[in-house]
Amino acid sequence: MDSKNGKQILKPLTERGFKVTALAPDLSFLLKETPAEAWLAEMKEGKIDPGEISFAQNLSDLLRIAVLYKYGGIYLDTDFIVLKKLSSLQNTIGAEIMDAKLKNWHRLNSALLIFDKGHPILFKFLEGYAHDFDGNRWGHNSPHLVTRVIKKMGPQEILDYNITILSTFAFYPVDWNKIVEFFHKPSNEAELKRKAASLVQLNMTYSLHLWNKVTSKIKIEEGSIIEQLISDHCILCQHTHSI
Known part of the structure; x- marks a missing residue:
């Protein structure tokens, strides 16, 4: 990230006034x-x-x-x-x-x-x-x-x-072994109700950990809890879900 390419990746944020930069760590200095x-x-x-x-x-x-x-x-x-x-x-x-x-x-x-x-x-x-x-x-x-x-x-x-x-x-309101279902859209009325209840709860807490080791290859489905949270809370949101 501490490169021309990294600056390009961060450009959408810096253009919006966010004070963001990428630095290569100097271990000897830090320790x-x-x-x-x-x-x-x-x-x-x-x-x-x-x-x-x-x-x-x-x-x-x-x-x-x-x-x-x-x-x-x-x-x-x-x-x-x-x-x-x-x-x-x-x-x-x-x-x-x-x-x-x-x-x-x-x-x-x-x-x-x-x-x-x-x-x-x-x-x-x-x-x-x-x-x-x-x-x-x-x-x-x-x-x-x-x-x-x-x-x-x-x-x-x-x-x-x-x-x-x-x-x-x-x-960490959702455990790593339960997070996957939050990436999928509800398939019936009962799941829709659970989604609504989960969103109410999650919006009362500070953060949601996505447990990337488990979910990195899982697609975010339109209508899922994760898609809703990203739409509501992310700074730059484009094409966040896959059908």
């Missing part, structure tokens, strides 16, 4: 004086096994934390539909799996993170990444990382760190 600085040096020297999982994917897990630690702000994966402004949230992470009855979370997710510059929990995430890096286990360096780190903290420490943990409904 300087962080717990991951030594990890990067050892990785370059071949002292750490990068593992079988795409190294770019594992670096993405690290970069989001490093950028937030250095600059603060909002990080989110590209497979989100943002349904409500996130500007009211601060130092926030969302739960992916919760106990519906007890309201206790079992796993957090790092696909959407909102933190202040230099927040101490981000420092802990960087420590955990460098200390426990495993390039062979999917999720170990991202959702499982933030889960491990925060699970080690007591309730009072979480309060002291000024961290807000939102329920699954906030960022």
Whole structure:
């Protein structure tokens, strides 16, 4: 994206006044004086096994934390539909799996993170990444990382760190194993009613994660929930569905 072609891709946004740019990350700069600085040096020297999982994917897990630690702000994966402004949230992470009855979370997710510059929990995430890096286990360096780190903290420490943990409904209202049906148009009256109810619920939350690993090859059908949400909330919407 940090190229002439990338600028062309972003042109429809910049022409509309959005302050958007693409930058190639400088890892050494971003990790300087962080717990991951030594990890990067050892990785370059071949002292750490990068593992079988795409190294770019594992670096993405690290970069989001490093950028937030250095600059603060909002990080989110590209497979989100943002349904409500996130500007009211601060130092926030969302739960992916919760106990519906007890309201206790079992796993957090790092696909959407909102933190202040230099927040101490981000420092802990960087420590955990460098200390426990495993390039062979999917999720170990991202959702499982933030889960491990925060699970080690007591309730009072979480309060002291000024961290807000939102329920699954906030960022991940639809689980990965149920998202596919949202791409298909209703085929009967019962499904139409479920669609209407789902849209009412979804429009009360912050975002919908599309779980791209599951849905990247699925066509968005006209009349589907996803088609409706994109039409209502996206900035540039052309030919979003396929019949």
